[in-house]
Amino acid sequence: MNVDRETDFGNRFREALKSGLIRAWFQPVFRAMTGRITVAEALARWFTPEGEMLSPADFIPALERDGLIFDLDMEILRQACVLYQEFQQRGTPLRGVSVNLSRLDFKQENLFETVCATLDRYAVPHEAIKLEITEGMMLEDTETFEKIFQLFSDAGFTIWLDDFGSGYSSLNVLQNYSFDVIKFDMLFLRKLSVRGREMLASLTSMAKTLGIHTLTEGVETKEQRDFLLSIGCEALQGFLYSKPLSAEKLTELVDQNPGILESPEDAKYWNAIGRLNFVNPNPLKDFAERRRDSAGTGTYVSSYDGSIALVECGRDHFEYIYATEGYRERLRDLGFATVGGLEHALSSQRSHQYLIFHKLVMDALRTGTVHTVEYAYKDVYFRLSALSVARKEGRAMIVMRLNTFDSEREVQTAQELLNSSSALLTTYDLVVLFYPERKAAKRVFTANSMAEYDQEESFEISLRKFCTEQVDPVDQERYLQFMNFSTMEERVGESPKHFIQSLFRMRLGQGTTGWYSARLTQVPSRPEKVFMLTVQNVQANLQKWMNLIVEEYPDML
Ligand code: C2E
Numbered sequence: 007m008n009v010d011r012e013t014d015f016g017n018r019f020r021e022a023l024k025s026g027l028i029r030a031w032f033q034p035v036f037r038a039m040t041g042r043i044t045v046a047e048a049l050a051r052w053f054t055p056e057g058e059m060l061s062p063a064d065f066i067p068a069l070e071r072d073g074l075i076f077d078l079d080m081e082i083l084r085q086a087c088v089l090y091q092e093f094q095q096r097g098t099p100l101r102g103v104s105v106n107l108s109r110l111d112f113k114q115e116n117l118f119e120t121v122c123a124t125l126d127r128y129a130v131p132h133e134a135i136k137l138e139i140t141e142g143m144m145l146e147d148t149e150t151f152e153k154i155f156q157l158f159s160d161a162g163f164t165i166w167l168d169d170f171g172s173g174y175s176s177l178n179v180l181q182n183y184s185f186d187v188i189k190f191d192m193l194f195l196r197k198l199s200v201r202g203r204e205m206l207a208s209l210t211s212m213a214k215t216l217g218i219h220t221l222t223e224g225v226e227t228k229e230q231r232d233f234l235l236s237i238g239c240e241a242l243q244g245f246l247y248s249k250p251l252s253a254e255k256l257t258e259l260v261d262q263n264p265g266i267l268e269s270p271e272d273a274k275y276w277n278a279i280g281r282l283n284f285v286n287p288n289p290l291k292d293f294a295e296r297r298r299d300s301a302g303t304g305t306y307v308s309s310y311d312g313s314i315a316l317v318e319c320g321r322d323h324f325e326y327i328y329a330t331e332g333y334r335e336r337l338r339d340l341g342f343a344t345v346g347g348l349e350h351a352l353s354s355q356r357s358h359q360y361l362i363f364h365k366l367v368m369d370a371l372r373t374g375t376v377h378t379v380e381y382a383y384k385d386v387y388f389r390l391s392a393l394s395v396a397r398k399e400g401r402a403m404i405v406m407r408l409n410t411f412d413s414e415r416e417v418q419t420a421q422e423l424l425n426s427s428s429a430l431l432t433t434y435d436l437v438v439l440f441y442p443e444r445k446a447a448k449r450v451f452t453a454n455s456m457a458e459y460d461q462e463e464s465f466e467i468s469l470r471k472f473c474t475e476q477v478d479p480v481d482q483e484r485y486l487q488f489m490n491f492s493t494m495e496e497r498v499g500e501s502p503k504h505f506i507q508s509l510f511r512m513r514l515g516q517g518t519t520g521w522y523s524a525r526l527t528q529v530p531s532r533p534e535k536v537f538m539l540t541v542q543n544v545q546a547n548l549q550k551w552m553n554l555i556v557e558e559y560p561d562m563l
Pocket residue numbers: 033048049050061062063066075078079082106107108138168169193223224225226243244245246250
């Protein structure tokens with residue numbers, strides 16, 4: 007049927023309205039990162055008495071021509087309110103429903119009043135209804151439009167910009183109105199050409215700069231979805247996820263997938279995370295600075311394969327929620343085939359990765375600023391930065407940026423790191439590496455002229471010789487126990503800080519006997535087990551106190 011050609015089109019429409027043949031169908035919108043439903047969009051469907059379903063393209067132009075579109079839109083709004091109310095009452099509350107308004111609706115003097123009255127009738131809060139409008143409307147009668155926009159805004163409605171980039175495309179509309187969400191239509195970028203990708207990446211970045219949330223509709227393929235995730239688009243809608251559904255089918259979908267509806271708490275959490283601009287040379291810095299200065303500006307270069315990841319921290323676990331391809335690639339540089347491999351290493355509280363990661367995350371959480379560590383793992387130097395971007399009960403989202411060093415400049419940085427670590431060594435009196443599996447030792451540093459014990463023919467001999475010559479007789483037995491290889495790993499592993507420490511009286515080099523603090527730490531990330539012994543003289547003014555304490559409490563050591 008071509009309704010447009012019917013002479014009594016208006017009557018047929020009114021008839022269809024009355025007999026319930028004009029129905030709102032609902033297409034859910036999904037949070038890109040979680041796959042949960044955030045809202046549903048109401049889309050008009052007209053069923054003929056013969057059961058044929060007509061799409062908006064078949065009847066909207068005629069309704070606009072005959073001045074009937076307002077009636078359609080208010081009926082779809084009413085059905086959206088009914089759906090919202092029903093979901094509320096059955097205990098599966100929806101966060102909102104979006105409805106499409108025609109530009110002609112803005113010529114209706116009673117638009118605002120009618121919308122409010124409809125919501126009141128079904129006890130729907132204004133925040134729950136998202137008004138989708140297109141750019142065309144704003145350019146026709148700017149003054150009237152501005153007034154009505156303000157009226158809706160002030161009354162707590164959120165206004166979405168539909169089909170951005172499809173028609174007149176004026177950037178002015180973004181400058182002049184504060185939209186809550188911009189909807190991009192994938193259909194205009196169907197082939198996902200390089201230029202199309204660049205455009206969408208830049209537009210998403212721009213939206214974030216302006217504080218507007220991003221949604222892409224018409225998502226049909228996994229390739230499109232992966233791309234949209236990589237540029238940080240927050241919400242997705244399209245046949246890949248779900249077609250528009252009748253209210254009954256939507257209800258079924260929700261019932262069959264418990265937990266699929268986003269909670270208000272999650273919405274707040276994810277909306278905060280959604281502000282992160284993936285398409286930015288330095289997303290963490292950008293986010294942190296923008297938090298301070300909401301009018302922040304910056305230059306944006308397309309680099310949406312930047313190396314970032316979202317990591318959620320619970321009370322005692324880390325979970326990678328998302329990692330860009332760039333991040334995964336750098337993880338492979340570090341020898342983790344998958345994000346799961348790292349997660350596994352992180353799940354062991356004894357692993358060195360856990361310790362580094364844990365401290366970094368805790369610092370980021372505590373301060374709310376960007377924290378960075380530089381470290382070497384399997385001979386690859388890397389820099390890991392973290393920023394906390396959102397929190398909710400018992401959980402926080404951390405954005406991680408990972409760089410591995412390979413270019414020449416970075417080799418220099420690595421060299422500097424090495425140099426400074428040798429400076430660090432000189433703060434000790436003695437540093438020795440032990441290889442329990444080979445029963446070998448290697449002296450790395452000493453500030454004292456001392457015999458080269460590590461040249462002895464067996465490790466036991468070296469140890470005993472060192473003990474006899476350097477350790478005060480009263481502490482020799484304790485020292486041998488401290489250095490016992492067969493229990494070393496266990497003792498170090500069990501200690502909460504991953505090192506064991508004790509105080510000994512020693513006479514290093516030519517010096518006099520004094521108190522020394524000895525510490526054994528496991529050296530991370532080597533194929534072979536390695537322990538490092540560091541020995542450091544106890545501060546001069548504490549020496550006499552140590553003697554007094556040991557005299558008083560000989561069992562203390
Ligand atoms: P829209 O608001 O941009 O809605 C998106 C359209 O894309 C819908 O078509 C939807 O069914 C379709 N779509 C969603 N996902 C995909 C996908 O993955 N692939 C493809 N190829 N299409 C997808 P629909 O329902 O035919 O609506 C077309 C347009 O008609 C809407 O575009 C909207 O501008 C207008 N419209 C729909 N309902 C109403 C209404 O109640 N009032 C007014 N004024 N306009 C309406």
